[in-house]
Amino acid sequence: MTYCVAMRLRNGLAFAADTRTNAGVDNIATFRKVWTLERTGERVLVLLSAGNLAISQAVISELEEDIKVADDARSSLMTVTSMFHAARLVGEAIRKVRHIDGPALEASGGFATSMILGGQIGTEEPRLFQLYAEGNFIEATEDTPYLQIGEHKYGKPILDRIADTDMRLGDAATLMLLSFDSTLRSNLSVGMPIDLVLYRGDTLSLTLERRIDQNDPYFLALSEAWSTALRDVFGHLDPFDMAGAERPPEAPSKGSSVR
Amino acid sequence: MTYCVAMRLRNGLAFAADTRTNAGVDNIATFRKVWTLERTGERVLVLLSAGNLAISQAVISELEEDIKVADDARSSLMTVTSMFHAARLVGEAIRKVRHIDGPALEASGGFATSMILGGQIGTEEPRLFQLYAEGNFIEATEDTPYLQIGEHKYGKPILDRIADTDMRLGDAATLMLLSFDSTLRSNLSVGMPIDLVLYRGDTLSLTLERRIDQNDPYFLALSEAWSTALRDVFGHLDPFDMAGAERPPEAPSKGSSVR
Numbered sequence: 001m002t003y004c005v006a007m008r009l010r011n012g013l014a015f016a017a018d019t020r021t022n023a024g025v026d027n028i029a030t031f032r033k034v035w036t037l038e039r040t041g042e043r044v045l046v047l048l049s050a051g052n053l054a055i056s057q058a059v060i061s062e063l064e065e066d067i068k069v070a071d072d073a074r075s076s077l078m079t080v081t082s083m084f085h086a087a088r089l090v091g092e093a094i095r096k097v098r099h100i101d102g103p104a105l106e107a108s109g110g111f112a113t114s115m116i117l118g119g120q121i122g123t124e125e126p127r128l129f130q131l132y133a134e135g136n137f138i139e140a141t142e143d144t145p146y147l148q149i150g151e152h153k154y155g156k157p158i159l160d161r162i163a164d165t166d167m168r169l170g171d172a173a174t175l176m177l178l179s180f181d182s183t184l185r186s187n188l189s190v191g192m193p194i195d196l197v198l199y200r201g202d203t204l205s206l207t208l209e210r211r212i213d214q215n216d217p218y219f220l221a222l223s224e225a226w227s228t229a230l231r232d233v234f235g236h237l238d239p240f241d242m243a244g245a246e247r248p249p250e251a252p253s254k255g256s257s258v259r
Numbered sequence: 260m261t262y263c264v265a266m267r268l269r270n271g272l273a274f275a276a277d278t279r280t281n282a283g284v285d286n287i288a289t290f291r292k293v294w295t296l297e298r299t300g301e302r303v304l305v306l307l308s309a310g311n312l313a314i315s316q317a318v319i320s321e322l323e324e325d326i327k328v329a330d331d332a333r334s335s336l337m338t339v340t341s342m343f344h345a346a347r348l349v350g351e352a353i354r355k356v357r358h359i360d361g362p363a364l365e366a367s368g369g370f371a372t373s374m375i376l377g378g379q380i381g382t383e384e385p386r387l388f389q390l391y392a393e394g395n396f397i398e399a400t401e402d403t404p405y406l407q408i409g410e411h412k413y414g415k416p417i418l419d420r421i422a423d424t425d426m427r428l429g430d431a432a433t434l435m436l437l438s439f440d441s442t443l444r445s446n447l448s449v450g451m452p453i454d455l456v457l458y459r460g461d462t463l464s465l466t467l468e469r470r471i472d473q474n475d476p477y478f479l480a481l482s483e484a485w486s487t488a489l490r491d492v493f494g495h496l497d498p499f500d501m502a503g504a505e506r507p508p509e510a511p512s513k514g515s516s517v518r
Contacts, residue, residue: 153412157441161486162493170499177499182416198501208501218500225496227420233488234421240429240436241477242457242467 001189002150020191050150155179260448261409279450309409414438
Protein backbone atom coordinates (compact mmCIF):
# COMPACT_ATOMS: atom_id res chain seq x y z
CA MET A 1 0.00 0.00 0.00
CA THR A 2 0.98 3.66 -0.11
CA TYR A 3 0.03 6.94 1.47
CA CYS A 4 0.44 10.24 -0.37
CA VAL A 5 -0.94 13.64 0.61
CA ALA A 6 -0.64 17.04 -1.04
CA MET A 7 -1.85 20.50 -0.07
CA ARG A 8 -2.79 23.51 -2.15
CA LEU A 9 -1.99 26.59 -0.09
CA ARG A 10 -2.38 30.26 -0.81
CA ASN A 11 1.40 30.57 -0.96
CA GLY A 12 2.36 27.31 -2.59
CA LEU A 13 2.08 23.53 -2.75
CA ALA A 14 3.20 20.81 -0.35
CA PHE A 15 3.62 17.10 -1.12
CA ALA A 16 4.47 14.02 0.94
CA ALA A 17 4.65 10.35 0.03
CA ASP A 18 5.80 7.22 1.78
CA THR A 19 8.17 4.83 0.03
CA ARG A 20 6.80 1.41 0.88
CA THR A 21 5.56 -1.06 -1.66
CA ASN A 22 4.49 -4.48 -0.59
CA ALA A 23 3.06 -7.64 -2.00
CA GLY A 24 1.96 -9.04 1.31
CA VAL A 25 3.66 -8.07 4.56
CA ASP A 26 6.50 -10.50 3.87
CA ASN A 27 7.54 -8.82 0.64
CA ILE A 28 8.32 -5.19 1.35
CA ALA A 29 10.49 -2.85 -0.66
CA THR A 30 11.29 0.85 -0.80
CA PHE A 31 10.39 2.79 -3.93
CA ARG A 32 10.24 6.50 -4.52
CA LYS A 33 6.68 7.55 -5.37
CA VAL A 34 7.47 11.19 -6.01
CA TRP A 35 8.46 12.26 -9.49
CA THR A 36 9.48 15.87 -10.02
CA LEU A 37 9.91 17.79 -13.25
CA GLU A 38 11.44 21.25 -13.28
CA ARG A 39 12.64 23.91 -15.67
CA THR A 40 13.64 26.74 -13.40
CA GLY A 41 11.81 29.95 -14.15
CA GLU A 42 9.35 28.21 -16.46
CA ARG A 43 7.63 25.22 -14.82
CA VAL A 44 7.58 22.96 -11.78
CA LEU A 45 5.58 19.72 -11.72
CA VAL A 46 5.31 17.10 -8.98
CA LEU A 47 3.63 13.73 -9.48
CA LEU A 48 2.74 11.34 -6.63
CA SER A 49 1.53 7.82 -7.36
CA ALA A 50 -0.31 5.11 -5.44
CA GLY A 51 -1.48 1.64 -6.35
CA ASN A 52 0.21 -0.89 -8.59
CA LEU A 53 3.89 0.10 -8.85
CA ALA A 54 4.25 -1.40 -12.32
CA ILE A 55 1.45 0.87 -13.53
CA SER A 56 2.93 3.98 -11.88
CA GLN A 57 6.33 3.30 -13.39
CA ALA A 58 4.84 2.61 -16.83
CA VAL A 59 2.86 5.87 -16.72
CA ILE A 60 5.98 7.84 -15.76
CA SER A 61 8.00 6.10 -18.49
CA GLU A 62 5.32 7.08 -21.02
CA LEU A 63 5.51 10.68 -19.85
CA GLU A 64 9.31 10.64 -20.09
CA GLU A 65 9.17 9.13 -23.60
CA ASP A 66 6.84 11.95 -24.64
CA ILE A 67 9.29 14.52 -23.25
CA LYS A 68 12.16 12.96 -25.23
CA VAL A 69 10.33 12.81 -28.55
CA ALA A 70 8.10 15.85 -28.11
CA ASP A 71 7.85 18.13 -31.15
CA ASP A 72 5.39 20.76 -32.40
CA ALA A 73 3.03 17.97 -33.35
CA ARG A 74 3.15 16.19 -30.00
CA SER A 75 3.04 17.95 -26.62
CA SER A 76 4.65 16.79 -23.38
CA LEU A 77 4.78 17.90 -19.75
CA MET A 78 7.73 20.09 -20.79
CA THR A 79 5.76 21.86 -23.52
CA VAL A 80 2.17 22.19 -22.24
CA THR A 81 1.22 25.73 -21.26
CA SER A 82 -1.16 24.99 -18.37
CA MET A 83 -1.49 22.55 -15.45
CA PHE A 84 -4.87 21.50 -16.82
CA HIS A 85 -3.21 20.26 -20.01
CA ALA A 86 -0.47 18.64 -17.92
CA ALA A 87 -3.18 16.72 -16.02
CA ARG A 88 -4.73 15.75 -19.37
CA LEU A 89 -1.39 14.32 -20.52
CA VAL A 90 -0.97 12.28 -17.33
CA GLY A 91 -4.55 11.03 -17.74
CA GLU A 92 -3.81 10.02 -21.32
CA ALA A 93 -0.67 8.16 -20.19
CA ILE A 94 -2.76 6.29 -17.58
CA ARG A 95 -5.29 5.33 -20.28
CA LYS A 96 -2.50 4.21 -22.61
CA VAL A 97 -1.01 1.93 -19.92
CA ARG A 98 -4.51 0.70 -19.07
CA HIS A 99 -5.10 -0.14 -22.72
CA ILE A 100 -1.91 -2.23 -22.72
CA ASP A 101 -1.88 -3.82 -19.24
CA GLY A 102 -5.50 -3.45 -18.16
CA PRO A 103 -6.97 -6.66 -19.60
CA ALA A 104 -4.24 -8.81 -18.00
CA LEU A 105 -4.64 -7.02 -14.66
CA GLU A 106 -8.45 -7.23 -14.61
CA ALA A 107 -7.98 -10.96 -14.17
CA SER A 108 -6.16 -10.36 -10.87
CA GLY A 109 -7.68 -7.53 -8.83
CA GLY A 110 -8.04 -4.95 -11.55
CA PHE A 111 -6.17 -1.88 -12.80
CA ALA A 112 -5.37 -0.03 -9.56
CA THR A 113 -3.69 3.35 -9.73
CA SER A 114 -4.27 6.88 -8.51
CA MET A 115 -2.04 9.91 -8.82
CA ILE A 116 -1.69 13.46 -7.55
CA LEU A 117 -0.26 16.08 -9.90
CA GLY A 118 0.64 19.54 -8.70
CA GLY A 119 2.74 22.40 -9.91
CA GLN A 120 2.90 25.72 -11.68
CA ILE A 121 3.52 26.66 -15.30
CA GLY A 122 4.50 30.20 -16.25
CA THR A 123 2.15 32.89 -15.00
CA GLU A 124 -0.71 30.50 -14.15
CA GLU A 125 -1.32 30.04 -10.42
CA PRO A 126 -0.12 26.80 -8.74
CA ARG A 127 -2.70 24.02 -9.18
CA LEU A 128 -3.27 20.55 -7.72
CA PHE A 129 -5.08 17.58 -9.30
CA GLN A 130 -6.00 14.02 -8.36
CA LEU A 131 -6.11 11.49 -11.20
CA TYR A 132 -8.05 8.24 -11.22
CA ALA A 133 -7.40 4.88 -12.86
CA GLU A 134 -9.83 5.95 -15.59
CA GLY A 135 -7.54 8.85 -16.49
CA ASN A 136 -10.02 11.53 -15.44
CA PHE A 137 -9.24 13.95 -12.61
CA ILE A 138 -10.46 16.48 -10.03
CA GLU A 139 -8.79 19.68 -8.87
CA ALA A 140 -8.23 20.82 -5.28
CA THR A 141 -10.10 24.03 -4.40
CA GLU A 142 -10.05 26.38 -1.42
CA ASP A 143 -12.83 24.27 0.12
CA THR A 144 -10.61 21.19 0.16
CA PRO A 145 -7.01 22.34 0.49
CA TYR A 146 -5.64 18.78 0.51
CA LEU A 147 -5.79 15.63 -1.61
CA GLN A 148 -4.89 12.11 -0.53
CA ILE A 149 -4.30 8.84 -2.37
CA GLY A 150 -3.59 5.34 -1.10
CA GLU A 151 -4.09 4.40 2.55
CA HIS A 152 -5.69 7.75 3.38
CA LYS A 153 -8.16 7.12 6.20
CA TYR A 154 -5.89 6.99 9.26
CA GLY A 155 -4.29 10.31 8.40
CA LYS A 156 -7.45 12.15 7.39
CA PRO A 157 -8.94 13.24 10.78
CA ILE A 158 -5.90 15.37 11.68
CA LEU A 159 -6.04 17.02 8.23
CA ASP A 160 -9.77 17.67 8.57
CA ARG A 161 -9.17 19.38 11.91
CA ILE A 162 -6.16 21.53 11.03
CA ALA A 163 -5.65 21.86 7.25
CA ASP A 164 -6.13 25.44 6.09
CA THR A 165 -5.38 27.20 2.81
CA ASP A 166 -3.69 30.04 4.68
CA MET A 167 -1.12 27.80 6.41
CA ARG A 168 2.55 28.58 6.02
CA LEU A 169 4.49 26.08 3.90
CA GLY A 170 6.49 24.86 6.89
CA ASP A 171 3.33 24.34 8.95
CA ALA A 172 1.86 22.33 6.10
CA ALA A 173 4.97 20.14 6.20
CA THR A 174 4.49 19.62 9.93
CA LEU A 175 0.80 18.79 9.46
CA MET A 176 1.51 16.29 6.69
CA LEU A 177 4.17 14.61 8.84
CA LEU A 178 1.62 14.29 11.68
CA SER A 179 -0.86 12.80 9.22
CA PHE A 180 1.86 10.29 8.30
CA ASP A 181 2.66 9.62 11.95
CA SER A 182 -0.97 8.63 12.60
CA THR A 183 -0.96 6.41 9.53
CA LEU A 184 2.38 4.77 10.33
CA ARG A 185 1.27 3.92 13.87
CA SER A 186 -1.93 2.29 12.69
CA ASN A 187 -0.99 0.64 9.42
CA LEU A 188 1.89 -1.65 8.56
CA SER A 189 1.60 -1.16 4.82
CA VAL A 190 2.77 2.45 4.96
CA GLY A 191 6.43 2.88 5.79
CA MET A 192 9.26 5.34 6.25
CA PRO A 193 11.16 7.08 4.78
CA ILE A 194 8.80 9.87 3.74
CA ASP A 195 9.63 12.01 0.71
CA LEU A 196 8.67 15.62 1.29
CA VAL A 197 8.50 18.26 -1.47
CA LEU A 198 7.60 21.92 -0.90
CA TYR A 199 7.01 24.55 -3.55
CA ARG A 200 6.62 28.27 -2.81
CA GLY A 201 4.27 29.80 -5.37
CA ASP A 202 5.62 31.92 -8.24
CA THR A 203 9.24 30.89 -7.63
CA LEU A 204 9.03 28.35 -10.50
CA SER A 205 11.74 26.37 -8.74
CA LEU A 206 11.31 23.58 -6.16
CA THR A 207 11.70 25.10 -2.72
CA LEU A 208 12.57 21.98 -0.77
CA GLU A 209 13.01 18.26 -1.35
CA ARG A 210 13.82 16.15 1.68
CA ARG A 211 13.76 12.45 2.49
CA ILE A 212 12.72 11.92 6.10
CA ASP A 213 13.77 8.54 7.49
CA GLN A 214 12.90 6.85 10.79
CA ASN A 215 15.89 8.49 12.47
CA ASP A 216 15.09 12.02 11.35
CA PRO A 217 15.48 14.07 14.56
CA TYR A 218 12.65 16.49 13.70
CA PHE A 219 10.19 13.71 12.88
CA LEU A 220 11.09 11.76 16.03
CA ALA A 221 10.70 14.86 18.22
CA LEU A 222 7.46 15.83 16.45
CA SER A 223 5.95 12.36 16.83
CA GLU A 224 6.87 12.21 20.51
CA ALA A 225 5.73 15.77 21.24
CA TRP A 226 2.38 15.16 19.52
CA SER A 227 1.69 11.88 21.33
CA THR A 228 2.65 13.35 24.68
CA ALA A 229 0.53 16.45 24.12
CA LEU A 230 -2.48 14.36 23.03
CA ARG A 231 -2.27 12.16 26.12
CA ASP A 232 -1.86 15.28 28.23
CA VAL A 233 -4.89 16.97 26.63
CA PHE A 234 -6.91 13.78 27.07
CA GLY A 235 -5.97 13.69 30.75
CA HIS A 236 -7.38 17.19 31.21
CA LEU A 237 -10.73 16.67 29.44
CA ASP A 238 -13.89 16.84 31.50
CA PRO A 239 -14.59 13.30 32.73
CA PHE A 240 -17.55 11.38 31.33
CA ASP A 241 -20.54 11.72 33.63
CA MET A 242 -21.18 8.32 35.20
CA ALA A 243 -23.79 9.89 37.48
CA GLY A 244 -27.02 7.92 37.63
CA ALA A 245 -25.07 5.23 35.88
CA GLU A 246 -26.16 2.54 38.31
CA ARG A 247 -29.60 1.90 36.86
CA PRO A 248 -31.86 -0.76 38.38
CA PRO A 249 -32.24 -3.52 35.76
CA GLU A 250 -36.00 -3.34 36.31
CA ALA A 251 -35.96 0.17 34.86
CA PRO A 252 -33.97 0.07 31.67
CA SER A 253 -32.67 3.44 30.51
CA LYS A 254 -34.05 5.11 27.39
CA GLY A 255 -31.17 3.66 25.38
CA SER A 256 -32.05 0.14 26.46
CA SER A 257 -32.67 -2.61 23.96
CA VAL A 258 -34.23 -5.96 23.15
CA ARG A 259 -34.16 -8.32 26.10
CA MET B 260 -21.63 1.67 6.89
CA THR B 261 -21.17 1.39 10.64
CA TYR B 262 -18.57 2.03 13.29
CA CYS B 263 -18.44 0.01 16.49
CA VAL B 264 -15.67 -0.08 19.09
CA ALA B 265 -15.33 -2.00 22.34
CA MET B 266 -12.68 -2.04 25.06
CA ARG B 267 -11.60 -4.74 27.46
CA LEU B 268 -10.39 -3.01 30.60
CA ARG B 269 -9.00 -4.35 33.84
CA ASN B 270 -12.15 -3.18 35.57
CA GLY B 271 -14.79 -3.87 32.97
CA LEU B 272 -15.96 -3.55 29.38
CA ALA B 273 -16.96 -0.53 27.30
CA PHE B 274 -18.97 -0.56 24.06
CA ALA B 275 -20.00 2.10 21.55
CA ALA B 276 -21.81 1.87 18.23
CA ASP B 277 -23.25 4.35 15.79
CA THR B 278 -26.80 3.96 14.53
CA ARG B 279 -26.55 4.76 10.84
CA THR B 280 -27.37 2.34 8.11
CA ASN B 281 -27.29 3.43 4.53
CA ALA B 282 -27.79 2.07 1.08
CA GLY B 283 -26.07 4.94 -0.68
CA VAL B 284 -25.85 8.39 0.86
CA ASP B 285 -29.41 9.16 -0.21
CA ASN B 286 -30.96 6.32 1.73
CA ILE B 287 -30.05 6.72 5.36
CA ALA B 288 -31.81 5.29 8.39
CA THR B 289 -31.22 4.89 12.10
CA PHE B 290 -30.96 1.37 13.55
CA ARG B 291 -29.71 0.24 16.89
CA LYS B 292 -26.64 -1.97 16.47
CA VAL B 293 -26.24 -2.81 20.14
CA TRP B 294 -28.05 -5.83 21.53
CA THR B 295 -27.82 -6.48 25.26
CA LEU B 296 -28.74 -9.57 27.21
CA GLU B 297 -28.81 -9.56 30.97
CA ARG B 298 -29.80 -11.74 33.92
CA THR B 299 -28.75 -9.70 36.90
CA GLY B 300 -26.32 -11.51 39.16
CA GLU B 301 -25.75 -14.26 36.59
CA ARG B 302 -24.73 -12.94 33.17
CA VAL B 303 -24.33 -9.82 31.05
CA LEU B 304 -23.78 -10.01 27.27
CA VAL B 305 -23.44 -7.19 24.75
CA LEU B 306 -23.41 -7.75 20.99
CA LEU B 307 -22.42 -5.10 18.42
CA SER B 308 -22.95 -5.69 14.72
CA ALA B 309 -21.62 -4.18 11.50
CA GLY B 310 -22.23 -4.92 7.85
CA ASN B 311 -25.45 -6.00 6.18
CA LEU B 312 -28.31 -5.08 8.55
CA ALA B 313 -30.51 -7.93 7.32
CA ILE B 314 -27.77 -10.38 8.32
CA SER B 315 -27.26 -8.79 11.76
CA GLN B 316 -30.98 -8.87 12.48
CA ALA B 317 -31.30 -12.46 11.26
CA VAL B 318 -28.41 -13.55 13.49
CA ILE B 319 -29.95 -11.84 16.53
CA SER B 320 -33.35 -13.35 15.74
CA GLU B 321 -31.72 -16.81 15.58
CA LEU B 322 -30.11 -16.21 18.98
CA GLU B 323 -33.45 -15.05 20.43
CA GLU B 324 -35.22 -18.11 18.99
CA ASP B 325 -32.65 -20.32 20.69
CA ILE B 326 -33.26 -18.54 23.99
CA LYS B 327 -37.02 -19.11 23.71
CA VAL B 328 -36.84 -22.82 22.85
CA ALA B 329 -33.66 -23.67 24.77
CA ASP B 330 -33.82 -26.88 26.78
CA ASP B 331 -31.27 -29.29 28.26
CA ALA B 332 -30.61 -30.61 24.77
CA ARG B 333 -30.05 -27.20 23.17
CA SER B 334 -28.00 -24.41 24.74
CA SER B 335 -28.54 -20.68 24.29
CA LEU B 336 -26.85 -17.44 25.34
CA MET B 337 -28.95 -17.65 28.51
CA THR B 338 -27.70 -21.14 29.40
CA VAL B 339 -24.04 -21.30 28.28
CA THR B 340 -21.59 -21.25 31.15
CA SER B 341 -18.71 -19.33 29.51
CA MET B 342 -18.20 -16.41 27.14
CA PHE B 343 -16.22 -18.72 24.85
CA HIS B 344 -19.31 -20.88 24.37
CA ALA B 345 -21.42 -17.74 23.94
CA ALA B 346 -19.08 -16.68 21.11
CA ARG B 347 -19.41 -20.18 19.64
CA LEU B 348 -23.21 -19.82 19.61
CA VAL B 349 -23.06 -16.44 17.89
CA GLY B 350 -20.64 -17.91 15.35
CA GLU B 351 -23.02 -20.80 14.73
CA ALA B 352 -25.91 -18.35 14.23
CA ILE B 353 -23.81 -16.42 11.69
CA ARG B 354 -23.06 -19.68 9.84
CA LYS B 355 -26.74 -20.66 9.90
CA VAL B 356 -27.77 -17.31 8.37
CA ARG B 357 -24.94 -17.58 5.86
CA HIS B 358 -26.16 -21.05 4.86
CA ILE B 359 -29.63 -19.60 4.21
CA ASP B 360 -28.87 -16.14 2.73
CA GLY B 361 -25.23 -16.51 1.66
CA PRO B 362 -25.73 -17.87 -1.87
CA ALA B 363 -28.20 -15.12 -2.79
CA LEU B 364 -25.89 -12.44 -1.31
CA GLU B 365 -22.73 -13.73 -2.99
CA ALA B 366 -24.30 -12.61 -6.24
CA SER B 367 -24.34 -9.00 -4.99
CA GLY B 368 -21.25 -8.09 -3.02
CA GLY B 369 -21.07 -11.10 -0.75
CA PHE B 370 -22.01 -12.03 2.81
CA ALA B 371 -20.77 -9.03 4.81
CA THR B 372 -21.04 -9.07 8.57
CA SER B 373 -18.81 -8.68 11.60
CA MET B 374 -19.72 -8.62 15.27
CA ILE B 375 -18.25 -7.84 18.66
CA LEU B 376 -19.42 -9.90 21.64
CA GLY B 377 -18.47 -8.98 25.18
CA GLY B 378 -19.70 -9.75 28.63
CA GLN B 379 -19.32 -11.81 31.76
CA ILE B 380 -20.90 -15.06 32.87
CA GLY B 381 -20.82 -16.11 36.54
CA THR B 382 -17.38 -16.18 38.08
CA GLU B 383 -15.49 -16.08 34.76
CA GLU B 384 -13.68 -12.78 34.08
CA PRO B 385 -15.22 -10.35 31.57
CA ARG B 386 -14.22 -11.27 28.00
CA LEU B 387 -14.42 -9.62 24.58
CA PHE B 388 -14.56 -11.28 21.15
CA GLN B 389 -14.70 -10.21 17.50
CA LEU B 390 -16.61 -12.51 15.14
CA TYR B 391 -16.15 -12.73 11.39
CA ALA B 392 -18.55 -13.51 8.56
CA GLU B 393 -17.17 -17.06 8.61
CA GLY B 394 -18.41 -17.50 12.18
CA ASN B 395 -14.93 -17.81 13.67
CA PHE B 396 -13.63 -15.28 16.18
CA ILE B 397 -10.69 -13.72 18.02
CA GLU B 398 -10.49 -12.51 21.62
CA ALA B 399 -9.16 -9.17 22.87
CA THR B 400 -6.10 -9.52 25.09
CA GLU B 401 -4.13 -7.11 27.28
CA ASP B 402 -1.94 -6.36 24.24
CA THR B 403 -4.92 -5.08 22.27
CA PRO B 404 -7.44 -3.66 24.74
CA TYR B 405 -9.86 -2.63 21.99
CA LEU B 406 -11.69 -4.17 19.04
CA GLN B 407 -13.32 -2.33 16.13
CA ILE B 408 -15.72 -3.33 13.37
CA GLY B 409 -17.09 -1.40 10.42
CA GLU B 410 -15.58 1.92 9.35
CA HIS B 411 -12.69 1.62 11.81
CA LYS B 412 -9.73 3.42 10.24
CA TYR B 413 -10.50 7.08 10.99
CA GLY B 414 -11.01 6.38 14.68
CA LYS B 415 -8.04 4.05 15.15
CA PRO B 416 -5.09 6.46 15.57
CA ILE B 417 -6.54 8.08 18.70
CA LEU B 418 -7.17 4.61 20.18
CA ASP B 419 -3.65 3.48 19.32
CA ARG B 420 -2.24 6.52 21.12
CA ILE B 421 -4.37 6.48 24.26
CA ALA B 422 -6.15 3.13 24.80
CA ASP B 423 -4.89 1.39 27.91
CA THR B 424 -6.16 -1.65 29.83
CA ASP B 425 -5.86 0.26 33.10
CA MET B 426 -8.19 3.10 32.03
CA ARG B 427 -11.15 3.96 34.17
CA LEU B 428 -14.52 3.05 32.65
CA GLY B 429 -15.51 6.73 32.27
CA ASP B 430 -12.21 7.57 30.56
CA ALA B 431 -12.79 4.69 28.14
CA ALA B 432 -16.19 6.21 27.33
CA THR B 433 -14.52 9.58 26.66
CA LEU B 434 -11.87 7.94 24.46
CA MET B 435 -14.45 6.00 22.46
CA LEU B 436 -16.48 9.18 21.93
CA LEU B 437 -13.33 10.93 20.62
CA SER B 438 -12.71 7.99 18.30
CA PHE B 439 -16.27 8.49 17.05
CA ASP B 440 -15.79 12.24 16.74
CA SER B 441 -12.81 11.69 14.41
CA THR B 442 -14.81 9.19 12.38
CA LEU B 443 -17.93 11.35 12.17
CA ARG B 444 -15.92 14.35 10.94
CA SER B 445 -14.24 12.36 8.18
CA ASN B 446 -16.90 9.90 7.05
CA LEU B 447 -20.50 10.50 6.06
CA SER B 448 -21.53 6.87 6.42
CA VAL B 449 -21.17 6.90 10.20
CA GLY B 450 -23.79 8.93 12.03
CA MET B 451 -25.14 9.98 15.41
CA PRO B 452 -26.68 9.06 17.73
CA ILE B 453 -24.09 6.83 19.40
CA ASP B 454 -25.18 4.02 21.71
CA LEU B 455 -22.85 3.69 24.67
CA VAL B 456 -22.82 0.71 27.03
CA LEU B 457 -20.52 0.36 30.04
CA TYR B 458 -20.09 -2.68 32.24
CA ARG B 459 -18.15 -2.67 35.52
CA GLY B 460 -16.59 -6.10 36.03
CA ASP B 461 -18.07 -8.57 38.53
CA THR B 462 -21.27 -6.57 38.98
CA LEU B 463 -23.14 -8.91 36.59
CA SER B 464 -25.46 -6.03 35.80
CA LEU B 465 -25.11 -3.40 33.05
CA THR B 466 -23.54 -0.31 34.57
CA LEU B 467 -24.67 2.26 32.03
CA GLU B 468 -26.62 2.42 28.79
CA ARG B 469 -26.88 5.82 27.16
CA ARG B 470 -27.85 7.07 23.72
CA ILE B 471 -25.76 10.12 22.81
CA ASP B 472 -27.34 12.28 20.10
CA GLN B 473 -25.92 15.25 18.18
CA ASN B 474 -27.23 17.63 20.84
CA ASP B 475 -25.70 15.79 23.79
CA PRO B 476 -24.04 18.59 25.80
CA TYR B 477 -21.12 16.42 26.94
CA PHE B 478 -20.35 15.18 23.42
CA LEU B 479 -20.58 18.71 21.97
CA ALA B 480 -18.29 20.12 24.65
CA LEU B 481 -15.88 17.20 24.30
CA SER B 482 -15.71 17.52 20.52
CA GLU B 483 -15.12 21.27 20.72
CA ALA B 484 -12.57 21.01 23.54
CA TRP B 485 -10.63 18.31 21.69
CA SER B 486 -10.51 20.21 18.39
CA THR B 487 -9.50 23.43 20.10
CA ALA B 488 -6.80 21.68 22.14
CA LEU B 489 -5.43 19.90 19.05
CA ARG B 490 -5.19 23.14 17.09
CA ASP B 491 -3.60 24.79 20.10
CA VAL B 492 -1.05 21.97 20.49
CA PHE B 493 -0.31 22.13 16.77
CA GLY B 494 0.29 25.86 17.03
CA HIS B 495 2.94 25.27 19.71
CA LEU B 496 4.89 22.50 17.95
CA ASP B 497 8.45 23.24 16.87
CA PRO B 498 8.24 24.63 13.31
CA PHE B 499 9.52 22.56 10.42
CA ASP B 500 13.09 23.54 9.56
CA MET B 501 13.02 25.26 6.18
CA ALA B 502 16.68 26.20 6.59
CA GLY B 503 18.77 25.50 3.51
CA ALA B 504 15.46 24.98 1.80
CA GLU B 505 16.37 27.18 -1.14
CA ARG B 506 18.54 24.73 -3.05
CA PRO B 507 20.12 25.74 -6.37
CA PRO B 508 18.42 23.67 -9.09
CA GLU B 509 21.86 22.79 -10.45
CA ALA B 510 22.53 20.89 -7.24
CA PRO B 511 19.52 18.68 -6.58
CA SER B 512 19.15 17.62 -2.96
CA LYS B 513 19.69 14.01 -1.92
CA GLY B 514 15.95 13.38 -2.09
CA SER B 515 15.83 14.54 -5.69
CA SER B 516 14.47 12.36 -8.45
CA VAL B 517 14.32 11.57 -12.13
CA ARG B 518 14.54 14.71 -14.24
